[in-house]
Structures are given as structure tokens and as C-alpha cells.
Amino acid sequence: MRKGFLLAVALVAFLFPSGAGAAEKVWSNSVPDSVWSDGANWVPAGVPASVDHVVIGRSKTIVGITNAAFAGGLLLSPDVSLDIRAGHNLTLGSGDAAVNIELEGNAEIRTVGASALAFDAVNRLNLNVPSSARLKLGKMSAPAAVHQSGGIVQLTGTVTAAAGGTDWHVNGGLLYVKKNDAFSGNMTVKVAAGKEVQFEKGADAGASFDFSAGSSITSLDVADATSAVPALKLKALTGDVILKLINVPATLAPGDVLRVIDCDSPIPAAAQVRLDPASAAKYEIQLSGDRRSVMIGTRAVASADVVVFTPPTDTLASREYEPGVPFAASFDVTSSAGQALTVTTIPGSSLPVWLGYVVTPKGGASSDVTVTLSGTPDATVSGDIPLGFRASTATASADMTYTIVKKGSGGAPGPNPNPRPGQPGPLPRPNPGDPLLPDPNRKSRSGGGGCDAGLAGIVALLALLPLRSRRRK
Structure with missing residues (x-):
């Protein structure tokens, strides 16, 4: 041990040479x-x-x-x-x-x-x-x-x-x-x-x-x-x-x-x-x-996710209700990033008491869901019923107004899913009887003009009958 210690001292003397004194x-x-x-x-x-x-x-x-x-x-x-x-x-x-x-x-x-x-x-x-x-x-x-x-x-x-x-x-x-x-x-x-x-x-x-x-x-x-x-x-x-x-x-x-x-x-x-x-x-x-x-x-939350409402059909018949008759309708919601979706009603847009909704996952690896509306309206229910829904993921959301109408009333325009700033809204409903702006939702009994359209012609024909009788005399 002593020999090793002295060797270490000698090594130090070599590595760190001393100056004078x-x-x-x-x-x-x-x-x-x-x-x-x-x-x-x-x-x-x-x-x-x-x-x-x-x-x-x-x-x-x-x-x-x-x-x-x-x-x-x-x-x-x-x-x-x-x-x-x-x-x-x-x-x-x-x-x-x-x-x-x-x-x-x-x-x-x-x-x-x-x-x-x-x-x-x-x-x-x-x-x-x-x-x-x-x-x-x-x-x-x-x-x-x-x-x-x-x-x-x-x-x-x-x-x-x-x-x-x-x-x-x-x-x-x-x-x-x-x-x-x-x-x-x-x-x-x-x-x-x-x-x-x-x-x-x-x-x-x-x-x-x-x-x-x-x-x-x-x-x-x-x-x-x-x-x-x-x-x-x-x-x-x-x-x-x-x-x-x-x-x-x-x-x-x-x-x-x-x-x-x-x-x-x-x-x-x-x-x-x-x-x-x-x-x-x-x-x-x-x-x-x-x-x-x-x-x-x-950090501001930035997301590439897009939430989209996709009603399976935009026909009026799919949104019509009839008092006393069970009503059913549905639409889908998708998430482009595949995140979990939550669907709720928009605050202030409550569903009527007779109508309920169920959110069902579409299954598989997708997070897409189907929203099903169902219920039976009673005889007191009438008029258009606008419904508001909001679908959200952790980083994105979208709103939709889905209006259901009473059968035979003509109805309101179809839903406008995912409205964006600057996107034109639905056309205004026409005034009844305005010949310059026919109502696209009005039903007719004939393809050309129907009973309502021929009423004025019948009145004009009756007015001409007395004139023909006088000529025969």
C-alpha cells in the first residue's frame, strides 16, 4: 500500500512539475x-x-x-x-x-x-x-x-x-x-x-x-x-x-x-x-x-378535426309528423379525425316533451354516430318544430337546425347542416298565390296547374254563357 502511494506521488510530480522553490x-x-x-x-x-x-x-x-x-x-x-x-x-x-x-x-x-x-x-x-x-x-x-x-x-x-x-x-x-x-x-x-x-x-x-x-x-x-x-x-x-x-x-x-x-x-x-x-x-x-x-x-388549441352533420335524406317526407302517428327520423354525425363525438341539444332549443333522441355509435374503428329521433305527437301538436343539435369532439364542434313539419302543411325548408359564415341561407318561403314565385313545397294534384291553378279559368267561362244565349235568340 505504501509503495503504491509513493508511486502516485511520483506520478503527480511528473504530471505537475514544480517551479523554482x-x-x-x-x-x-x-x-x-x-x-x-x-x-x-x-x-x-x-x-x-x-x-x-x-x-x-x-x-x-x-x-x-x-x-x-x-x-x-x-x-x-x-x-x-x-x-x-x-x-x-x-x-x-x-x-x-x-x-x-x-x-x-x-x-x-x-x-x-x-x-x-x-x-x-x-x-x-x-x-x-x-x-x-x-x-x-x-x-x-x-x-x-x-x-x-x-x-x-x-x-x-x-x-x-x-x-x-x-x-x-x-x-x-x-x-x-x-x-x-x-x-x-x-x-x-x-x-x-x-x-x-x-x-x-x-x-x-x-x-x-x-x-x-x-x-x-x-x-x-x-x-x-x-x-x-x-x-x-x-x-x-x-x-x-x-x-x-x-x-x-x-x-x-x-x-x-x-x-x-x-x-x-x-x-x-x-x-x-x-x-x-x-x-x-x-x-x-x-x-x-x-x-x-x-x-x-x-398554446391556442389547433385542430385538423372537422365535425359534419350528414342527414341521410333531405326530402320533406322524412321530416313530417302526424298527430297520433309514431314519428321517426335520423341523421349521422362524422368526425374527420376519428375523435369521440358527443351530440347534445343546443341550449335554448329544447325538444318537445313527446320527442326523444338516441345517439348510437356506428361501430368499427370509426367514431361516427347516428342520431335517431322518435315519439308520438298528440292531437294538440301543430306547426313547424325547429330542433337544434350540437356535435363536439375534444377540439372541434358544429351546430345544425333540423326542422320537422306537420304533414300536409307544406313545411319549412330542409335542414342546413354545418352552416359557415358567408354561406347563403335557405330561400324565403313564397307568398301564397304569387304567380312570380311558385312555392316549391306546395303539393299539386296535377302536374301542370291543378285545381287551384284552373279556378280563374272556370269563372271566366261561366261569365261568357249569357252572351251565347242572347245570340241564339
Whole structure:
């Protein structure tokens, strides 16, 4: 075991060569919770200096920083926790040398309260975090460049950019931003193609995010967004990004809007903002006119379904009733999308008490139905009886007026199923006796004119008879 440990130390020395005056400082204390500032805990003995590369290789070790601490770089083995306790800082780097932080397995660096991870005149920080490790940064003063190569880097406090600005490169792993005011100063986060950033609800990132072409991925938790307070504020969003909105509320009242992003500059057309399939069925993405804000609104219901009434015949006889005689009539209703149909009477158009109706599915894979009317009118029933029906599916509906008439009365025009705006209605009924507008519904006893049509001719013939009698005398 000892030989393996020394071999690991030698490998670290090869991977992270020390500058002038630098030394490898290896943690030697086997006590689970010990402090950084005790020089006896290190080999060689002595508290690490700003040029020393620190290796903590003992499993299940918690190293607490309770005073100002310094190091030139860090390597933490699995099951190692480095706790920067409240009110204290770990400052890494010396001069202009790059700083390497490497975590193995589930090792982690934790900052507590007002503690911080700081960098002294460093031009580059290399974060090498494996996929199984999580680097938690509560409060950090960043160098000019940060290169993240893997694992999860979780920002739980404010990261302050260097005086001249900081470029944070997400070349691997996941950058997880879960704190309001996550960044301060001139910070630009540059996300490589296919790499991911995740914003927890209420993130005021205060940084510019530049996503490389090739579908870089971002997830934004919008659970607490409102119409006035966005889930995420950014200085800029540029490049080619797929932005997935997660934790969308299960219900959003019609007319309500969630404000999910506010950006100081226009969001590029290449950026894709997406809802998960379940939310996309109910909501839609709305961008402001200047493309600086992204909202979620309730989706207008759009349907390709068409509901159609199809009376089997339009003849008057099929709609005639006779007092004391059982009446029966029927019509069909179809749904073009095959959705379930419901047929009801239109409010305010009640059926007479003697008439009932039954809706019967037509069977098979179709959702079409047949509506059957039946009943026996008594002797007091007379005149036209208009009936109103409404057929509906989940996404479409249609109305129809179906008028039944007393037998022998001439009757009203036939039904007008599925009337549409602009469609001409039925022709007006003619005035009785008007020779210029014959009544199409009137019945005649002869094909040419009938008894009613020949009455005037008979009267004229009788008027001529006396004249013929006088001529004979």
C-alpha cells in the first residue's frame, strides 16, 4: 500500500512539475477530520506554501481550512473533502503560473459561509473534474481564464471576474449555476459544442454566454418564473444553443405568461428554445419583438378535426309528423379525425316533451354516430318544430337546425347542416298565390296547374254563357 502511494506521488510530480522553490506536499494524517494549518500533517513537514502542489490521497479524509491557506495546485483522491471553513480563504497560485485543480472519484472542495477560493496573479485555472466528482464553488475570485474539462462544477456563490475580465471555458462536463448573482464583473462563459450548462431557478447569472456551433446544450429550471420576474437574467446569449426549459408548471391559466429569460442583447436566431413534449402540447414559446425576452404562454388549441352533420335524406317526407302517428327520423354525425363525438341539444332549443333522441355509435374503428329521433305527437301538436343539435369532439364542434313539419302543411325548408359564415341561407318561403314565385313545397294534384291553378279559368267561362244565349235568340 505504501509503495503504491509513493508511486502516485511520483506520478503527480511528473504530471505537475514544480517551479523554482516548489515542493510536493502530501497529506499524511490518518485522522478523518484534521486541519490544514498543522505542519505535522504534511510530508515533508510544514504547512504548504503558495508554490507547493498539494496531494491529499488518504481515503475518507476531511481536511479543514481554519486559517489563511495557500497552495500552487491541488490533487484530491476519491472520498476526500477539502472544507474551506467560514471566514477563511484558500488562495491558489503564485506569480503568473497556471493552477491545476484535479479531483478524482467523488472528491470535492467545499466552501462554507463567507469562505472563498481565490487566485493570486494567476492567468489560468485548469479544473480537471471526472464525471463522478462535483466541484462546489461557493465564493471565488477567478483568474483571467478558467478551463473546465469534466465533471460537475457547481457554483453556489458569486464568482468574481478578474480585473481585466475572465473567460470561463466549458470544454467538458457540466457547469451548474444555482445561485442568484452567480457571476460578478466582466465574465464570459464559452461553451464548447455539445457541452452543457444548467441554470437552477432564480439564476441572475450576470454574465455573457457564448455557445459554439454544434448544438451546445443548456437547461433552465423555470419552476418559479412569473410574468414579472424571469428565471434567468443574462448579459448576452450568443452562438448556437439548444435551450431546454425544465420544471414547467403543470398548469398555466389561459392568458398567463411565464417570463423565463431576460437578456441585455438580442437572442440570436440560431438559438433554439424548447419545451419537453408534454409541456409543448400545452404551451408555446413566445419571444419579444426585440428578441431580448423569452416567455411561455398557453398554446391556442389547433385542430385538423372537422365535425359534419350528414342527414341521410333531405326530402320533406322524412321530416313530417302526424298527430297520433309514431314519428321517426335520423341523421349521422362524422368526425374527420376519428375523435369521440358527443351530440347534445343546443341550449335554448329544447325538444318537445313527446320527442326523444338516441345517439348510437356506428361501430368499427370509426367514431361516427347516428342520431335517431322518435315519439308520438298528440292531437294538440301543430306547426313547424325547429330542433337544434350540437356535435363536439375534444377540439372541434358544429351546430345544425333540423326542422320537422306537420304533414300536409307544406313545411319549412330542409335542414342546413354545418352552416359557415358567408354561406347563403335557405330561400324565403313564397307568398301564397304569387304567380312570380311558385312555392316549391306546395303539393299539386296535377302536374301542370291543378285545381287551384284552373279556378280563374272556370269563372271566366261561366261569365261568357249569357252572351251565347242572347245570340241564339
